[in-house]
Amino acid sequence: MLTRYPIVMSVLAVCLVLAGRRLWRLGRLITAGQPAPERLSGWGRRLVTEVREVGGQRRLLRWTVPGLAHAFTFWGFTVLLLTIVEAFGDLFVADFALPGIGHLAVIGFLEDFFACAVLVSLAVFAVIRLRQDPHRIDRRSRFFGSHNAAAWLVLAMIFLVVATLLCYRAAQTNTGDFPYGWWAFASHGIGRALHPLGAGTNRVLATVLLDANLCVILAFLVFVTYSKHLHIFLAPLNVAFSRQPRALGALDSTPEMDMENLAEDAAFGVGVIEQFSWKQLLDFATCTECGRCQSQCPAWATGKPLSPKLVVMGLRDELFAAAPRLLGLPRQAAGPAGGAPGGPAGGPVARALLPEVIEPDVLWSCTTCGACVEQCPVDIEHVDAIVDMRRHQVLMESSFPSEASSMLRQIESRGDPWGLGPQKRLAWTEGLDFEVPVVTSTMPEGTDYLFWVGCAGALDERGQRTTRAIARLLRRAGVSFAVLGPAESCTGDPARRLGNEFLFQMQAQQNIATLSGAGVVKIVASCPHCFNTLANEYPALGGRFEVVHHAQLLARLVAEQAIAPGRLEETATYHDPCYLGRHNRVFDEPRSVLDAVPGLRTVEMHRCRERGFCCGAGGARMWMEEQIGTRINVNRTEEALASGAAMVSTACPYCQIMLDDAVKAAGKGDEVAVLDIAQVLERSMSGDGATSGNGTTPGAAL
Numbered sequence: 001m002l003t004r005y006p007i008v009m010s011v012l013a014v015c016l017v018l019a020g021r022r023l024w025r026l027g028r029l030i031t032a033g034q035p036a037p038e039r040l041s042g043w044g045r046r047l048v049t050e051v052r053e054v055g056g057q058r059r060l061l062r063w064t065v066p067g068l069a070h071a072f073t074f075w076g077f078t079v080l081l082l083t084i085v086e087a088f089g090d091l092f093v094a095d096f097a098l099p100g101i102g103h104l105a106v107i108g109f110l111e112d113f114f115a116c117a118v119l120v121s122l123a124v125f126a127v128i129r130l131r132q133d134p135h136r137i138d139r140r141s142r143f144f145g146s147h148n149a150a151a152w153l154v155l156a157m158i159f160l161v162v163a164t165l166l167c168y169r170a171a172q173t174n175t176g177d178f179p180y181g182w183w184a185f186a187s188h189g190i191g192r193a194l195h196p197l198g199a200g201t202n203r204v205l206a207t208v209l210l211d212a213n214l215c216v217i218l219a220f221l222v223f224v225t226y227s228k229h230l231h232i233f234l235a236p237l238n239v240a241f242s243r244q245p246r247a248l249g250a251l252d253s254t255p256e257m258d259m260e261n262l263a264e265d266a267a268f269g270v271g272v273i274e275q276f277s278w279k280q281l282l283d284f285a286t287c288t289e290c291g292r293c294q295s296q297c298p299a300w301a302t303g304k305p306l307s308p309k310l311v312v313m314g315l316r317d318e319l320f321a322a323a324p325r326l327l328g329l330p331r332q333a334a335g336p337a338g339g340a341p342g343g344p345a346g347g348p349v350a351r352a353l354l355p356e357v358i359e360p361d362v363l364w365s366c367t368t369c370g371a372c373v374e375q376c377p378v379d380i381e382h383v384d385a386i387v388d389m390r391r392h393q394v395l396m397e398s399s400f401p402s403e404a405s406s407m408l409r410q411i412e413s414r415g416d417p418w419g420l421g422p423q424k425r426l427a428w429t430e431g432l433d434f435e436v437p438v439v440t441s442t443m444p445e446g447t448d449y450l451f452w453v454g455c456a457g458a459l460d461e462r463g464q465r466t467t468r469a470i471a472r473l474l475r476r477a478g479v480s481f482a483v484l485g486p487a488e489s490c491t492g493d494p495a496r497r498l499g500n501e502f503l504f505q506m507q508a509q510q511n512i513a514t515l516s517g518a519g520v521v522k523i524v525a526s527c528p529h530c531f532n533t534l535a536n537e538y539p540a541l542g543g544r545f546e547v548v549h550h551a552q553l554l555a556r557l558v559a560e561q562a563i564a565p566g567r568l569e570e571t572a573t574y575h576d577p578c579y580l581g582r583h584n585r586v587f588d589e590p591r592s593v594l595d596a597v598p599g600l601r602t603v604e605m606h607r608c609r610e611r612g613f614c615c616g617a618g619g620a621r622m623w624m625e626e627q628i629g630t631r632i633n634v635n636r637t638e639e640a641l642a643s644g645a646a647m648v649s650t651a652c653p654y655c656q657i658m659l660d661d662a663v664k665a666a667g668k669g670d671e672v673a674v675l676d677i678a679q680v681l682e683r684s685m686s687g688d689g690a691t692s693g694n695g696t697t698p699g700a701a702l
Contacts, residue, residue, distance in 0.1 A: 012214070025323070028327055030278055030281045032281070033281040036241075040241075049244065059375075059376070068124075069121035069128075072121045083115075086179075094175075095176070097179035105180065106183065126155060129148070142290070145294075145310045147289060154223070168206050168213055171191070171203070174202040175199055229288075234285055237282065238283060239379050248374070249532060249535075250539075254540040254541065267396060268391050268502075269501075270353065271389075273318045273357075276385065280381070284319055286378050287378070291309050293307075296374070298371065303629025304361070314357050353392075367614045368383050368386070368618050370583055393499060395499070400498065400499065417455055417494055425453070427459070428457065436482075439483065444480075449523060450481070452483075463656070466676040467526060469678040474524075476685075484518070488514075489507060491511060492533065493529040494529075512541060522547075524553050526550045528579035529652075531580065534547045559596075565685060568600045572680060575648060575650040577654075578615075587609045593677045615652075615659055638666075641663070645672070647674075
């Protein structure tokens with residue numbers, strides 16, 4: 001029977017060689033990256049993640065319609081692997097059936113069910129792509145910049161795989177070679193339409209369509225390995241090697257910055273493609289070009305050139321273009337190592353990523369909000385790659401937005417981004433009717449928490465009002481705390497996210513020494529950026545403390561009835577700070593504080609929780625002007641105002657500053673208050689405003 005299908009067997013040999021050669025070269029190319037040994041440990045958790053993310057399609061199902069369509073396609077092709085085995089078996093035995101299970105009715109039903117489910121899913125994908133056609137809606141399409149022609153070709157090939165499968169099985173039902181009964185409803189249904197053609201014609205159809213089915217499958221195999229749909233093979237690997245439990249919070253790497261131990265030719269950050277780790281190179285090759293990251297990016301939504309998807313695609317193209325140099329191949333032999341449609345030509349000389357691959361405005365538009373990482377269905381870690389490139393620009397090239405220079409100098413010389421100095425750190429305590437203990441040597445005995453006030457909480461007027469509210473609430477609840485006062489210094493978050501890793505580590509080591517020397521164990525922080533840095537990034541430098549955000553502490557105190565909210569007849573909406581919400585999964589606690597206030601009605605903005613929209617201050621953007629597109633804080637505030645709430649609440653001083661500025665710019669400063677949840681809680685407990693309704697004075701100081 002082998003000679004019956006010589007064409008198919010020849011195609012099989014050619015396709016396996018082409019696909020195998022491509023995958024082998026890709027493996028060599030990806031492993032040319034820098035080591036990432038931490039990605040090879042913790043396989044128990046990684047296995048659970050693999051089952052949940054790949055098998056359960058968890059992230060894809062966050063978008064219900066496309067998620068279900070993709071899930072049915074994924075599960076469909078998993079089940080239909082059985083039909084591929086059956087098809088190759090039919091090359092040798094006309095009535096081939098899988099040993100042991102080949103005649104089970106349920107197998108035939110599942111194969112036909114998922115074949116039909118895949119066809120329905122293809123129709124859904126086609127409608128989505130037509131509705132999201134970038135030629136029609138331009139940048140509003142999440143497929144803007146993707147290789148859309150290749151995507152349509154993939155849909156067509158999947159359709160041909162399923163169509164030829166069902167049709168050759170239908171013909172077999174009329175020749176007596178089909179191993180399944182009527183539970184294989186689609187095959188038998190189509191077979192009834194083919195029955196009038198007669199047994200001879202059906203036998204020819206079965207042979208031709210079987211050949212066609214296998215040829216399409218093999219052609220699809222090769223096309224997948226040479227296109228963006230390579231993710232079919234790479235996505236399970238990328239998920240398996242992803243950062244656990246998530247690629248947010250701390251940055252992935254904390255490089256050695258001790259100048260005494262560094263080689264003279266040490267390089268910081270990533271300036272050329274091979275300086276990325278092998279996991280990051282795997283990220284780039286895995287990108288599906290689905291555009292979910294792009295659709296959620298605040299920079300892209302406000303007309304800026306940054307698209308996380310296009311950044312990854314550009315780096316992937318550069319990886320493939322660099323194949324001759326990385327693999328030591330002659331230039332002309334690099335063809336199969338490249339292959340992303342539209343990729344640049346290869347070359348022997350390493351190209352600087354900036355500005356030759358990534359435009360500077362793209363790099364500096366990022367707020368590091370993490371929306372891209374949160375939405376990516378294949379666990380690509382965009383933020384780490386962007387910060388790595390920023391590190392190179394700042395530390396190796398001294399090239400970064402000029403307006404950020406003052407912020408970096410002020411942190412280095414004065415310990416805060418505004419340059420107000422340590423003597424102003426206790427200005428927020430003025431006007432309090434109690435004394436705030438200040439740590440001078442060690443924590444006072446019996447003190448519950450070190451209150452990390454943060455730069456904005458100590459030095460910005462709006463932040464000071466929040467800090468005073470938190471202090472009064474803690475005192476009312478019987479929670480003892482102390483502050484560092486002049487000994488507190490910037491955690492280094494804005495410097496690190498800008499790319500100045502050296503300044504960050506200098507600040508971190510100074511603060512860790514101060515905290516450890518004072519015997520600090522528990523910290524409550526009012527700024528999510530400080531909270532994230534103290535809790536997640538200082539441990540890599542030896543600073544391990546128990547850190548909570550004030551929203552978490554207030555939620556617990558309210559639940560324990562240590563704080564009794566008063567009545568407040570008002571409507572509020574809550575804005576999720578990126579570094580509290582997405583980066584640290586603190587979504588419920590701030591809302592529970594608001595929900596505990598009797599009379600307070602809360603409304604959610606459309607973009608909330610995991611899909612919350614950035615205020616525009618993260619990634620050191622607080623100290624850089626937005627000169628391209630519209631302002632991110634204005635975009636977010638328009639959504640907050642559209643909710644009809646008289647209070648826009650948050651739990652971050654930087655979010656409060658950005659949103660308050662935008663509310664005032666919109667001329668709504670006298671109608672809408674921008675308050676921290678601590679201020680809302682305290683307002684409910686004060687005499688004024690408890691039942692004020694629309695007569696509440698939004699600007700009243702607390």
